[in-house]
Amino acid sequence: MDDSRPIFVQIAELIENDVVSGALPEESQVPSTNEFAAFHRINPATAGKGVNLLVDKGVLYKKRGIGMFVAQGARDRLIADRRSQFQTEYVRPLVAEAEKLGITGEQLVQMIAEGSGA
């Protein structure tokens, strides 16, 4: 857990990562709030807030008396969200750093091609 952002936001992101990677498939049950709290050594109320954030976003849904499950279509929606943020979160800082180091646009494209193994 890093100190710059609320822990419940970080918990929500960890769960989202697992949904995007497929570690938590759609319609599978996610660990309980108390399990998250014990595993990450955080206050259960904080873990619950993170889980509720994803319920509000429609990533998780609750089956009464059983627990939380990954919603149908959650993975596709999360991937679409992340693609739309890719430009600001990854490409802009990359280009800014490249400019600082005097790497030209062409060199950058070539480096990306090499890095992706293409």
Added chain:
Amino acid sequence: MTAVIEAEGLTKHYRSVRAVDEVSLRIEENTITGLLGRNGAGKTTLMQLLTGQEFATRGSIRVFGESPVESAGVLQRLSFIKESQKYPDDFKPKHVFATAPWFFPNWDGELAGRLIDDFRLPLNRRIKKLSRGQLSAVGVIVGLAARAPITFFDEPYLGLDAVARQIFYDRLLEDYAEHPRTVVLSTHLIDEVANLLEHVIVIDQGRILLDDEAEALRGSATTVVGTRTAVDSFVGGREVLHRDVLGGLASVTVGRLDPAERREAAELGLELAPVSLQQLVVQKTGAAAEPTGIEQTA
């Protein structure tokens, strides 16, 4: 949310010393609250007042809606684990755990047994002969196994090694999750407990300095590092919590930054570093002791 502890204008004088000075607070039911502050800040006195072990000079206290002073109904629902609990001479840990159920109606002997194993506590040694850490373990076990509706831990970890402290934190979270109750924990080891806390109260010189949700405090301060001119122009008219200068470099702690301000800082080539709860408390309570605005030159 219902408050189980409420204090209004609470003040305690010892001769000329104001140990607790006009403190007003509410502690919500079934939360874990951290009571943080420097030595002599008034943490212990505040807990003694809230548990009816001291008389207030002024102000009111309501615990479960009643004054705790000499109220059997309130006191049997409290447990107060002190840093230096006194036991009768010749008492052994086994006697402590045998008598605890007389005072705590929710006592869980099975949990106590597991904790005794976890802490490797010798039951048959006289309390006087226990190490400081083992003595602390006795208090921690009583505090957890009592399952009192309100539990106060006043620096319960003295002499406990890192492993034993981790056991305490883990068992506290585990048992709190299964049996929610109100816990007030005073500690200096802020980094160790920061993630366990739902609410944080910082006191300094008997007064409340900060009283907020732990999550709201997280990210409420940021340290900006870079060349002195760039840092100074970015910081501008903001309130500065802390400032260090090293040659042409400056490191300045300011309040919360929004995403646009973070981008602006990045474009100026400034580094942003988060401030932990512990650093925040150090900067807030350290600042009161020295005049602000003075530059510390390293």
